[in-house]
Amino acid sequence: MLKSLSATAALCALIIPVGIAEAMPMGGSYTGRVESQTPQPIGPDQIRIQQKATGVNTGPGTPLDGATVQWTETATLTNGQGPVEGLITFTTPAGSTSSTYRGTVTTDAQGRVTATGTYRDKSSTGEFKGVKGSGTFSLAYVSRTDFTGEWKGDVKLPAQKASKR
Template structure:
């Protein structure tokens, strides 16, 4: 038979300080946006263009740390006959920090002139309470006018490791 050594709980709490593992959890939201500026460059023919644009908007994600975040986009789209690749950076900013993600995808224009885009993103940087956040996922966007759009994003996020408090 063996004997267990009992230590007071307070002694264990003072002696232990450890990093909790980071767990991936699902997260997502919806956003509205408006194009603020655009630079259009013809690429040899009227149906082949490069567009560099910026946009701003607001994210909605009830129960998430990014609910109400200000959103900024900076992107480049290359279209031939209304179709083509898009790549850029999206940044979510709250009063306590920001997170940026690089994204890439495809823009499609249908026969009625409706513009949509979809693709993937991967976190590329964060500040404040979001420092150390890692994530990736998918997005989709639909334009309701030449400047206004709505979209959604969803993916998995790993929060940074947190140290327990020493009491």
């Protein structure tokens, strides 16, 4: 029996890839500016807004520090409140990673607009190929077109390939 367990352990050691990817916390903050916006009235006190924005991510010590950020989203608002969903892409010289997101937009009595929600990685290129993760985000508009925000979550970096030496 002991011999069988040792053989099984040895077989498992051969099957497990080198550098198993472990989820690790990661986050950053960003600034953004709405570049285009298409509002469409859809009913009394209701509007659907499609917009695109660009910005920069800050995350010292992370692979996405200094990344260019692009958002494409749709918000459906009733009296300034409602769901938002879209795609966010972080691009660096080493590659890019895109995530889908969903959340809620809220406008307070003073007209301040905020949003919170969740994201999940969808695709990636270059050195980020194979990245998986999910987490939360929040943002607040500081003017009609400019906003700041934060994101945090758990990211699983791709496993490293074994050397052929």
